[in-house]
Amino acid sequence: MQPPASNLSLFSPSAFLLLGIPGLESLHTWLALPFFSMYLMAVLGNCSILLLxxxxxxxxxxxxxxxxxxxxTDLVLSTSALPKMLAIFWFGAGHIGFSACLAQMxxxxxxxxxxxxxxxxxAFDRYVAICKPLRHTSILTGARIATIGGAVVARGVVFFSPHPFLVGQLPFCKSKVIAHSYCEFMAVVKLACADTAITKAYSLTVASLIGALDVLFIALSYGLILRTVCRLPSKQAxxxxxxxxxxxxxxILVFYTTAVFTFLTHRFSHGSIPRHVHIVIANVYLLVPPTLNPIIYGVRTKQIRERVLWGLHFQKSV
Structure with missing residues (x-):
């Protein structure tokens, strides 16, 4: 329970202090090495995919x-957090402006x-390609692909634009210290000296609905794909x-496994999981999918793999 506002010195902070990973400060320098390596791989891998x-x-x-x-998306997501995180680990540069914190959030x-x-x-593309192969190009035209991409971007912007405004209106008191390595919404809200039930409820509802609906429709798509595949006359096909x-x-498994763990532990663990464990997982959640996505697609997708091998062969011949 928060003490009465009259007994507190309220302020609008000009800056916060990010601690990195509380409890593992002595390991910050060493922890930064794998984080930096993964970030470098994420940047190189995703830039290569875009270029190819x-x-x-x-x-x-x-x-x-x-x-x-x-x-x-992976490039923006990892770059939003990792450069600042590495600055904290290597140089102790934990100060982040209030506006910069809201922008990062x-x-x-x-x-x-x-x-x-x-x-x-x-997943929808795979459903159309396998379940309606003759109509694949007519359904997923260039205009429809652009519309779907625009809708995905608009959804993320519209539903999460209120976050910085909601936090920006909150009164803060005493502590400017965020016990995290980036401006995670719940970590910042906990510093407020006001009733944040509505703010937390909005964040929880939006995140839950978006995640649950996406997983539901992805599962539905693959359920229909599996049904179609089982009906094919040829097992090889x-x-x-x-x-x-x-x-x-x-x-998908990499992304949602780490996402669900981070989401549930931050909101419902109530101290049962050590704070440093949660923060490490939250950091990994921002890094592992952007790092692994280009590797998985590069290895598992024939066209991309062949294009990479051709490029390497061309470089050698030159």
Whole structure:
């Protein structure tokens, strides 16, 4: 229970102090090494995916266009948090301006929602490609792909734009210290000296609805795909069809497993999980999907793999 506002010195902070990973301060320098390596791989991998798809007309298909959108989202998502996080770990530069903190909060949460939306869009593409192969190009035209991409972006912006405004209106008192390595919504809200029930309820409702609906429709898409595959006369044809979904299923499992764990522990653990464990998982959640997505698609997708191997062979021959 918060003490009466009259007994507190209320203020609108000009800056917050991010602690990094409380309890593991002595390991910050060493923890930064794997984080930096993963961030570097995420940047190189996703930039490579974007470049490959842009320069190869054969990859200008719905699946790869959605993959482009996913790669761009991964770049923004990881870059929103990792440079500042590395500055904290290596240089102790934990101060972050109030406006910068709100901006970081918006980008992290809105682009996480966009990533989930692009996974749904890619599941829909696989459904159309396998269940309605003759109508694939007529259903997923360039205009419709652009509309779907725009809708995913608009959803993330519209539903998470209120977050910085809601937090920006809250009164703060005493502490400016955020026990986290980035401006996570709940970590900042906990510093407020006011009733934040409505603010927390909005965040919880929006995140739950977006995540649950995306997972539901992704599951529905793959349920219909599995039904279609089981009806194919050739077992080999069925396995080939499922093979085109393998990389997508892998990245979905990576993303939603870490997302659900982070979401539930932060809101419902009530101290049963050590704080440093939660923060490490939250950091991994921002890094692992952007790092693994291009690797999984590069290894599992024949067209991208062949394009990469051709590029390497061309470089050697030159």
């Amino acid at each position: 798809i842009k320069t190869d007309p054969r990859l200008h298909q719905p699946m790869y266009l959605f993959l482009c959108m996913l790669s761009f 918006f980008f992290i949460h809105s682009f996480t929602a966009m990533e989930s939306g692009f996974f749904l869009a890619m 069925g396995l080939k069809a499922l093979g085109t979904c393998a990389s997508h299923i892998c990245v």
